[in-house]
């Protein structure tokens with residue numbers, strides 16, 4: 001599944017090809033995505049100029065003259081820039097055709113992705129308005145986590161994976177960040193000190209930034225017509241390493257289910 005680093009890498013990959021271009025046509029071959037592509041969207045967007053591509057959580061926001069397209073990659077979605085004349089494959093559900101003969105093509109075998117439209121600020125859309133801060137913003141820090149967590153008994157791992165608390169901390173990143181911060185994933189969120197939350201916020205930023213850096217160097221060119229941009233994995237310290245030695249102390253990594261998610265940790269390094 002594309003996580004925040006893949007979505008940000010995608011944004012950086014497609015943005016230079018889209019900004020400043022005019023949309024010639026939106027071609028929808030399959031409307032039945034996670035939510036149906038709105039009827040009439042083809043007419044709405046035709047002829048509009050693209051002013052920029054932003055990201056909020058895992059949503060890509062393509063800003064046009066009269067509103068914004070809200071695009072989500074779901075479980076299996078990928079975007080590429082291709083010549084519009086390239087014949088579509090089975091799972092190539094839509095093309096945003098540009099005035100330079102190229103198109104932005106969405107491929108999504110499982111169809112959990114989405115393309116929606118809003119004429120208001122995208123942040124006020126119902127899918128986005130209750131989301132917590134971006135993990136790489138200054139607003140997200142140890143002080144914020146500490147204040148929000150007081151009185152909460154939920155496991156800290158579930159707390160940081162809650163999109164109302166902060167967006168984009170998927171299971172891999174939560175496991176890795178808790179290891180780097182030396183915090184046991186099952187510890188109650190309300191019983192962690194401000195100082196330790198500062199270490200945790202820094203660790204979350206570090207694992208996400210590392211992944212975005214890796215993505216920038218390992219992802220296939222977004223304009224390549226052969227193959228899809230693959231999703232990437234950075235080197236992992238604890239995730240899916242149950243029974244193997246902790247890279248710091250050598251103790252065997254343990255696996256525990258917390259909030260239905262697999263949680264990997266070192267019983268010696270994480271308290």
Ligand SMILES: [Zn+2]
Pocket residue numbers: 246247248249250251266267268269270
């Ligand atoms: Zn250890």
